[in-house]
Amino acid sequence: MAHSETSPAVHGLLAEFATPGGLVHATEKARLEGYRHMDAYSPFPIEHLHEALGLRRSKVPLITLVGGILGGIGGYALEYWSQAIAYPLNIGGRPYHSWPHFIPVTFETTVLGAALSCFVGMWALNRLPQPYHPVFGAPVFDRASRDRFFLCIEATDPKFERYATARFLEGLHPVGVTEVAP
Amino acid sequence: MADMPTPYAPPAEIEGPRSRALLVGLVGLAACVAGFIVDRDHFFRSWLVAYLLFLGIALGSMGLLMIQHLSGGAWGVFRRVFEASSRTLPLMALLFLPVVLGMGTLYPWTHPDQVAQDEVLRHRAIYLNTGFFLARAFVYFAGWILIAWTLTRWSRRQDAGDMRVNLPIQYLAGGGLVFYTFAATFAAVDWIMSINPHWYSTLFGFIFVGGHGISALSFTIVVSTLLARWAPMDTVLKPSHFHDLGKLSLAFVMLWAYFNFSQYMLVYAANLVEEIPYFIARTSGGWQYLALFLVVFQFAVPFLLLLSRDLKRMPLRLVWVSAALLLVRDIDLFMLVAPEFDAASGANLHVLTGEHASHVFVHWLDLAAPLAIGGLWVWMFFTQLAQRPLLAFADPYLRNALESPGGH
Numbered sequence: 177m178a179h180s181e182t183s184p185a186v187h188g189l190l191a192e193f194a195t196p197g198g199l200v201h202a203t204e205k206a207r208l209e210g211y212r213h214m215d216a217y218s219p220f221p222i223e224h225l226h227e228a229l230g231l232r233r234s235k236v237p238l239i240t241l242v243g244g245i246l247g248g249i250g251g252y253a254l255e256y257w258s259q260a261i262a263y264p265l266n267i268g269g270r271p272y273h274s275w276p277h278f279i280p281v282t283f284e285t286t287v288l289g290a291a292l293s294c295f296v297g298m299w300a301l302n303r304l305p306q307p308y309h310p311v312f313g314a315p316v317f318d319r320a321s322r323d324r325f326f327l328c329i330e331a332t333d334p335k336f337e338r339y340a341t342a343r344f345l346e347g348l349h350p351v352g353v354t355e356v357a358p
Numbered sequence: 359m360a361d362m363p364t365p366y367a368p369p370a371e372i373e374g375p376r377s378r379a380l381l382v383g384l385v386g387l388a389a390c391v392a393g394f395i396v397d398r399d400h401f402f403r404s405w406l407v408a409y410l411l412f413l414g415i416a417l418g419s420m421g422l423l424m425i426q427h428l429s430g431g432a433w434g435v436f437r438r439v440f441e442a443s444s445r446t447l448p449l450m451a452l453l454f455l456p457v458v459l460g461m462g463t464l465y466p467w468t469h470p471d472q473v474a475q476d477e478v479l480r481h482r483a484i485y486l487n488t489g490f491f492l493a494r495a496f497v498y499f500a501g502w503i504l505i506a507w508t509l510t511r512w513s514r515r516q517d518a519g520d521m522r523v524n525l526p527i528q529y530l531a532g533g534g535l536v537f538y539t540f541a542a543t544f545a546a547v548d549w550i551m552s553i554n555p556h557w558y559s560t561l562f563g564f565i566f567v568g569g570h571g572i573s574a575l576s577f578t579i580v581v582s583t584l585l586a587r588w589a590p591m592d593t594v595l596k597p598s599h600f601h602d603l604g605k606l607s608l609a610f611v612m613l614w615a616y617f618n619f620s621q622y623m624l625v626y627a628a629n630l631v632e633e634i635p636y637f638i639a640r641t642s643g644g645w646q647y648l649a650l651f652l653v654v655f656q657f658a659v660p661f662l663l664l665l666s667r668d669l670k671r672m673p674l675r676l677v678w679v680s681a682a683l684l685l686v687r688d689i690d691l692f693m694l695v696a697p698e699f700d701a702a703s704g705a706n707l708h709v710l711t712g713e714h715a716s717h718v719f720v721h722w723l724d725l726a727a728p729l730a731i732g733g734l735w736v737w738m739f740f741t742q743l744a745q746r747p748l749l750a751f752a753d754p755y756l757r758n759a760l761e762s763p764g765g766h
Contacts (some may be wrong), residue, residue: 241665
């Protein structure tokens with residue numbers, strides 16, 4: 177980060193593309209060039225962008241699985257405790273531990289545990305809610321939720337060099353390249 | 359067009375499995391004829407179980423074909439496999455004849471003396487009588503064959519460039535799904551539930567149709583893994599397509615378990631004399647181990663395996679889950695039918711006089727009948743598959759889905 181002492185600090189460089197294909201292509205090129213600290217912005221999900229960015233497998237499925245298992249165990253334990261230990265009732269001569277009746281509640285709490293942990297896990301991993309991000313300061317960025325596709329190479333990248341990176345991005349045929357203030 | 363090679367023509371290699379299937383079918387058929395002569399009652403029961411398995415693949419494929427016409431998406435690459443499966447239905451109508459011949463063995467309500475002394479059967483005779491049974495079967499098959507035939511014919515016109523069928527094919531798929539589900543529900547009542555003529559369950563038709571989904575998807579995965587080895591499908595079928603079928607398999611495995619458990623829990627909770635014998639028969643006399651086997655291998659194990667994204671995207675691993683599921687489907691249908699029959703004589707327990715408990719058994723015809731029907735069915739499937747291009751290349755929706763990178 178030696179360059180940041182000699183020039184005004186930037187968050188990164190934002191390249192604007194007109195098509196999803198252009199964004200995916202540029203992202204692949206940037207990754208081949210050795211850039212790692214970058215992010216892409218698009219109005220809708222683009223399937224191959226995930227691989228182009230080299231993102232690791234999301235941890236959300238694992239968190240969801242654990243939440244679901246805990247929810248299921250909790251639901252069954254609640255049923256068992258209330259029906260067989262705390263308040264045993266003789267219903268039509270059935271055993272207190274009448275497991276088929278416990279399954280619907282176990283199923284529901286499994287879904288609840290999985291859904292809640294999925295939601296909370298996704299927010300936590302994305303550090304949401306995040307009311308402000310430096311890219312919002314770029315005047316062109318409002319079109320990221322409409323009809324433009326952006327690639328931002330961030331200044332924290334070891335290979336980031338303000339002028340060389342800007343030249344590199346210009347070579348990818350973007351609509352334009354903008355500096356993003358921190 | 360006449361001089362140009364047909365695009366996506368089926369590979370010559372499918373002649374191999376086609377002729378081998380015919381051989382297996384004929385050997386199985388010879389065994390079944392021997393069984394028919396020496397052990398007639400067991401033959402009819404075994405035939406019914408095997409028949410229901412392959413009918414389920416054909417009908418389930420027709421159902422998935424119609425869902426695909428309605429939903430669109432890249433999993434339309436499997437359309438020609440679904441179409442070929444559903445065009446085996448005329449053969450299945452023919453193979454239904456042994457069931458008709460075996461009605462006296464299979465269905466107690468066909469015996470007038472039984473009906474006369476049983477008040478419940480007297481009341482049900484207005485529905486459960488031979489004439490109406492055959493008339494209903496005729497309507498099911500006529501409807502199913504007409505739907506399958508029309509869907510294929512319109513799809514062929516699409517191949518020839520006629521785009522006027524694009525919308526009618528979707529209307530037919532919508533109406534056809536309604537007919538298929540209703541007819542299959544009635545068929546489940548007629549052909550399986552009425553084996554025990556006192557028992558009834560309103561969820562039974564859903565369990566039957568849900569099972570068709572598992573069977574049809576498993577068969578499609580197995581065949582498509584085979585087709586992916588050869589041109590032209592080796593460049594068309596991608597991991598994402600198998601991923602789609604794997605996800606649908608997971609959904610149908612869960613649906614099957616959900617319907618079955620719902621039926622079990624409702625009967626268990628109500629504990630009524632007219633419903634509970636069905637489950638007592640299947641949780642005693644050794645059948646309980648088979649019941650546990652089905653819970654583990656038609657739900658728990660495939661459910662956990664199919665959760666894995668990697669497995670669903672690797673056809674060579676997914677195909678083993680699917681092949682195992684087809685085997686388990688046969689055991690599931692065996693479990694629906696066999697516990698109502700006597701192990702030694704093969705007679706329906708509800709026809710025999712006196713007290714009879716059901717004991718677990720398996721008969722050699724339970725192996726021969728699936729080989730006979732399965733061999734003939736697979737032969738007919740490949741015969742049908744060989745007649746059409748392997749991709750519905752002219753369908754504008756499918757082309758669109760294949761060209762856009764994010765489409766499913």
